[in-house]
Amino acid sequence: xxxSSRHLLGLQGVPKEDIQLILDTALTFREVLxxxxxxxxxxxxxxxxxxxxxxxxRTRISFELAEKRLSADAINFSVSGSSVSKGETFKDxxxxxxxxxxxxxxxxxxxxxxxxxxxxxxxxxxxxxxxGIHEHPTQALLDMYSIREKFGKIAGxxxxxxxxxAHSRVALSNIFGLITMGAKVSVCGPSTMIPKYIEDxxxxxxxxxxxxxxxxDILNVLRIQLERKAREYFPSIREYAKYFGIDRARLEKxxxxxxxxxxxxxxxxxxxxxxxxxxxxxxxxxxxTNGVAVRMAVLYLLGTVN
Ligand code: CP
Numbered sequence: 001x002x003x004s005s006r007h008l009l010g011l012q013g014v015p016k017e018d019i020q021l022i023l024d025t026a027l028t029f030r031e032v033l034x035x036x037x038x039x040x041x042x043x044x045x046x047x048x049x050x051x052x053x054x055x056x057x058r059t060r061i062s063f064e065l066a067e068k069r070l071s072a073d074a075i076n077f078s079v080s081g082s083s084v085s086k087g088e089t090f091k092d093x094x095x096x097x098x099x100x101x102x103x104x105x106x107x108x109x110x111x112x113x114x115x116x117x118x119x120x121x122x123x124x125x126x127x128x129x130x131x132g133i134h135e136h137p138t139q140a141l142l143d144m145y146s147i148r149e150k151f152g153k154i155a156g157x158x159x160x161x162x163x164x165x166a167h168s169r170v171a172l173s174n175i176f177g178l179i180t181m182g183a184k185v186s187v188c189g190p191s192t193m194i195p196k197y198i199e200d201x202x203x204x205x206x207x208x209x210x211x212x213x214x215x216x217d218i219l220n221v222l223r224i225q226l227e228r229k230a231r232e233y234f235p236s237i238r239e240y241a242k243y244f245g246i247d248r249a250r251l252e253k254x255x256x257x258x259x260x261x262x263x264x265x266x267x268x269x270x271x272x273x274x275x276x277x278x279x280x281x282x283x284x285x286x287x288x289t290n291g292v293a294v295r296m297a298v299l300y301l302l303g304t305v306n
Contacts, residue, residue, distance in 0.1 A: 003301050007126040009115045010135035011176040019181060023145050025297035026290070032069065033293055043072035043303050048104040049097055051077045052129070056108055058264050058288055059129050059138070063106045066295035072303070075102075090114075091121055098122050104303055107131070125302040133167045138298060139263050140173035142291040143220060144181060146283055149290065150259055151217070155182030160212045162244060163222030163271055164193040164230050170222060170263045175201055188212040189244060192233040209244050213254040220261040221246055221271050237270055247273035251281065259283060 003018050011019070032040055048067045052060050060076070067074035077097070079085070084093060097105075104125040107115050112134035118126045130136040148154050159178055165171045165187045178185045179202050186204040187194060194205055206212045212219065224230045224240060234240045246260060260272070260282040268274050276282060 006302060007115070007119050008137050008298055008302060009119070009126065009128050011137045011140055011173045011180070012135070014137075014176070014180065016180050019141070019144065019177060022141055022294065022297050022301060023148060025301060026141075026145050026293040029069075029296040029300070030290065030293035032296075033289070039069055039071060041071045042300050043067070043070040046070075046072040046103045046303050047075065047101065048072050048106065048299065048303075049075045049077055049102050049124075050129075051094075051097070051105055051107045051109075053079050053107075053109040053114075054130065056129070058291065059108065059136075062288070062291040063127075063129060063138075063295050063299075065292050066299055069292065070296055070299055070303075072104075072299070094118060094122055098124060104299065127298060127302065130169055132169065133172075134169055135173045135176075136169040136263075137173045137177075138291070138295055139170050140177040141298070142287055142294040143170075143174055143261060143263070144177055145290045145294050146261065146287045147183075147218060147259075149286070150283060154178065156184070157218060158184045158186070158216040159218045159220060160186045160188050160206065160216040161220045161222065162188045162209065162212065162246070164224055164233065165189055165198060165222075166193050166195045166233075167225055167230065168222050170220075174220060175203055179203075186212065186216065190234050190240070193230075209246070210250070210254055213246075213251065213256050213258060216258065218259045218261060219246065220263075223263065223265060224267055224270055226267070241270050245269075245271055245273065246276050248275045248279065251276070257281075261287060264288065 050063050064074050102124050106127045106129050108129040110132050112132035114131050115126050115128040161171045186206050188206040262284050266277050
């Protein structure tokens with residue numbers, strides 16, 4: 001059964017069956033990653049360009065590894081060192097790359113809607129690796145995979161997304177995906193960082209972090225995006241850490257067994273203390289490992305069903 005779209009632009013409107021198929025396929029690839037030879041010939045002959053106009057460690061390496069594990073030819077493009085510095089437009093760059101017979105494009109860009117724009121000017125399969133404050137679908141898929149791995153299910157679980165909800169593509173993709181899969185989703189953060197429309201998406205708002213810890217099975221803690229001027233939305237980083245940061249004392253005070261997730265990179269001492277970021281509650285590095293399998297599944301499903 002193929003996916004219902006030949007692109008992955010976001011999780012808004014993606015049917016439950018598609019998400020289920022990606023997660024089930026990722027389970028197969030997760031097993032491949034444990035083998036001594038972590039490679040299958042599935043996408044042999046396919047050429048995939050990783051087009052990163054914004055910084056990335058996890059997503060970029062994870063996609064490149066996923067492509068190599070599937071035997072595709074992976075090409076990495078980054079703005080520095082490219083002809084973008086000579087004034088070449090985004091559209092011209094894409095047209096020239098496509099003229100080299102590329103099958104799939106993985107794109108990260110600061111402008112929301114860039115992946116959608118690419119579908120209008122390219123025949124390749126387009127995968128969104130994070131577009132501005134819009135969506136980051138493969139992050140949410142790997143988060144859901146990790147939740148299912150930990151709990152054996154997604155439906156019925158209570159998941160709270162903590163932090164700058166208004167400017168987070170990870171939050172939005174998680175909200176769409178988790179609600180589709182039957183989880184009960186809440187958000188917690190400073191009121192300046194909670195969008196007014198959020199309850200219309202079926203999400204509960206919690207302003208007190210202790211309440212969020214007590215009421216939920218999972219906290220997915222977001223990075224405070226200092227590069228996107230997040231600092232303007234609360235008085236000081238110290239105050240943010242005091243009221244919304246997760247540390248051992250806060251978890252012990254609430255006497256709660258809870259799973260802590262984080263998409264990375266972590267601002268240690270701000271949204272998570274180091275004893276939590278490295279402690280027994282978190283599954284942060286499992287998320288990263290699972291990300292390769294999930295991206296293999298997405299590439300395989302899109303790359304083999306034109
Ligand atoms: N989680 C995430 O998108 O990390 P990177 O920005 O390092 O890719």
